[in-house]
Amino acid sequence: MDPRMKNNLGGSTSPYLRQHADNPVHWQQWGPEAMEWARERNVPILLSIGYSACHWCHVMAHESFENGDIAAVMNDNFVCVKVDREERPDIDAVYMNATVAMTGQGGWPMTCFLTPDGSPFYCGTYYPPAPRGGMPSFIQLLEAIAETFANRRGEVDDAASSIVTELARASGGIPYSGAPIDAALLDAAGQAVLADEDLPRGGFGGAPKFPPSALLEGLLRQFERTGSNNILGGLQRTGEAMARGGIYDQLGGGFSRYSVDAEWVVPHFEKMLYDNALLLRFYAHWARRTGSELAARITEETAGFILGDLRTENGCFASALDADTNGVEGLTYVWTPSQLIDALGEDDGRWAAELFRVTDDGTFEDGASVLQLLSDPDDWSRWQKVSDALRAVRKYRPQPGRDDKVVTAWNGLSITALTEAGLALNRPEWIDAARVCAHTLLGLHLVDGRLRRASLGGVVGEPAGVLEDYAALATGLLALYQATGESEWLDTARQLLDLTLDHFADPAEPGSWFDTADFAESLVTRPRDPMDGATPSGASTVTEALLTAAALTEPERASLYAQAVSDSLARATLPLERAPRSAGHWLAVAEASLRGPIQVAVVGDGDLLDAARRLAPGGAVIVAGEPDSSPLLADRPLVDGAQAAYVCxxxxxxxxxxxEAGLALALAH
Structure with missing residues (x-):
């Protein structure tokens, strides 16, 4: 028997792949060996893409991949390849584009059929084990694909060639407008976003509702520039609706990935590191700017969730908590009135049920409810006692699994968020945690001067870092440099940004960025997606990092960075004009750029540094130190021997x- 006729996922650095290591399917990892085996056997590749916290990925695994009869059909007719979309976002992007092009929609699990050279010819998502709702059964699909590949190979190759041609055509960069970013463009983008606001319920558009994290940060920066109460009202309504709804864990802190309804009541229970890092940054900035007690509380609790539930042994942060507990969604989190009474006693139980909107009918399944906190309790000490008691009970329930994979980009987002939140709420221990994470990432993920995408248990994986990895980590290191004054963070950030300019920028289209480096594995197309989604795009994130770094480095390099920023923003004008809800991070970066960005250099000892961090808008660059100790502090003397702040x-x-009064005036004009 061919030694490859076995499941080869057990040694993977991906928890998702390891979840499938016991399947009877002869799963292979992505690579040239799998493609060569498909060529030798003259069979198509069955590519299955998902991630560890994905509910429907688990469903399809239980229904089909653990089924011996279905696995036999897969093994006999295909080379079966399993990919973790979080470990290989480049592969996911290419085949997601193909899936959307063929079906009009995408999602996970993604199921694609490829020729042995990797060209897709048929794509879809979840398939049931038996015909359902107009969908064929998975085994029917497998048999039809195998028959078509064997007997109509010419048609298959023609379809694959046509799809690859279309993917290449669609992967071009955004046209270069040449128009500079101006206030009118950004104001119009903000108003267009607010026109889509769900006024009664918060958020933008209908169900399902995903946290618009980067968009909220962009709107907050626009409020800081304009003082518009309309903008402030919109971001506050959404921020409060999410914080009070079931999408937020009212006992343990942290946000779920999305709400299945328009009211933010019932979440899809997976908790992603990237969501919580981005939302931590927004709520911290909202608390700093407005003094909102709700925003400050959510900041504290979300930081506590990241540091308490997602921190790994080496000081970095795990990717996610699973959507399921023992195969059941929400098992850890939902409550009935009787369960509250059992945990708290009659009086406190009924009080908690009313406070948390736990009803006899339930808001979830089987009469259970997701906890909400639609208004503040009338007695905070009682709320604290009740919450502590419920957390203690919940601790002994079965808990969701954790994806311990450490992703460079998402840890970069966490470094930024913890650092900026630590400054906003005066929590130096959060900055210390960000520092530990940064040291670990650079020691483990930076290999021969190039980043790797992810690690597991202190073992770094082979997949190369993509643009968002370099950009998000550089942004985090620049935040650490501003918070600590430690030059190592600035030096490494500049090294990462120099590499991105050399290997990710498109030399034929200034301001356009590929998501993979020119030294990375070649796929059927080279992915490039500048639009912001659940996470900011690599293009908008690297633009943010370059904008900050340009203010912190020597003139020659600063000029190079500034030109790259200008070119990138000239391509962002079209998304900001035509699809601003998908350009939230571009809005945040553009708002910072429009104001300079504002730079504050503080020399000497005193209280001006704290004042600058409290008063300056999001995206401002703030450094402190002795005169001439860094480029931004060059030629910045003390004034009459006393501390001084220079605003540029x-x-x-x-x-x-x-x-402080003079600083406030300088920042305001």
Missing amino acids: RGFVCDRPVTD
Whole structure:
């Protein structure tokens, strides 16, 4: 028997792949060996893409991949390849584009059939084990694909060639408008977003509702520039609706991936690191800017969730908590009135049921309810006692699995969020945690000067880092540099950004970025997606990092970075004009760029640094130190021997100020 006729996922660094290591399917990992085997056997590749916290991925695994009869059909007719979309976002992007092009929609699990060279010819998502709702059974699909490949190979090759041609055509960059970012463009983008607001319920558009994390940050920065109460009201309504709804874990902190309804009541229970990092950043900035007690509480609790539930042994952060517990969605989190009474006693149980909107009919399944906190309790001490008691009970329930994979980009987002939140709420221990994470990432994921995408249990995987990995980590390191003054973070960030300019920028289209490096594995197309989604795009994130770094580095390199920012933003004008809800992080970066970005250099000892961090808008660059200790502090003397702050916008600087009132005035104009 061919030694490849076995399941080869057990040694993977992906928890998702390891979840399938006991399947009777002869799963292979992605690579040239699998393609060569498909060529030798003259069979198609069955590519299955998902991730560990995905509910429907688990469903299809239980229904089909653990079924011996279905596995036999798969093994006999295909080379079966399993891919973790979080470990290989490049592969996921290519075949997701193909799936959407063929079916009009995408999602996970993704099921694609490829020729032995990797060209897709038929794609879909979830397939049931028996015909259902107009869908064929998975085994019917397998048999039809195998028969078509064997007997109509010419048609298969023609279809695959046509699809690859279309993918290549669609993967071009956004047209270069040449128009500079201006206030009118950004104001119009903000108003277009608010026109889609679900006013009664918060958020934008209908169900399902995903947290618009980067978009909220962009709107907050627009409020800081314009003072528009309309903008502030929109972001506050959404921020409060999410924080009070079931999408937020009212006992343990942290946000689920999305709400299945328009009211934010019932979540899809998986908790992703990237969502919580991005939302931590937004709520911290909202608390800092407005003094909102709700925003401050959510910041504290979300940071506590990241540090308590997602921190790994080496000080980095795990990717996700599973959507399921023992195969059941929500088992850990939902409550009935009787369960509350059992846990708290009659009086507190009924009080908690009313407070958390736990009803006899339930808001979820089987009469259970997801906890909400639609208004503040009338007695916070009682709420604290009740919450502590319910957490203690919940601790002994079965718990969701955790994906311990450490993803570079998402840890970069966490470094940024923890650092900025630590400054906003005066929590230096959060900055210390970000520092530990950064040290670990650079020691483990930076291999021969290039980033790797992910690690598991202190073992780094082979997949190369993509653009978002370099960009998000560089952004986090620049935040750490501003918070600590430690030059190692700035030096490494500049190394990462220099590499992105050399290997990810499209030399034929200034301002356009590929998501994979020119030294990475070649796929049927080279992915490039500048639009922001659940996470900011690599293109918008690297633009943010370059914008910050340009203010912190020597003139020659700063000019190079600034030109890259200008070119990138010139391509962002079309998304901001035509699809601003899909350009939330571009809005945040553009708002910072429009103001210079604002740079504050503080020399000498005193209280001006704390004032600058409290008063400056999001995206501002703030450093402190002795005169001439860094490029932004060059030629910045003390004033009459006392501390001074220098406020600059782009290449224009105000006169130095020596007190908080003067600083506030300088930042306001």
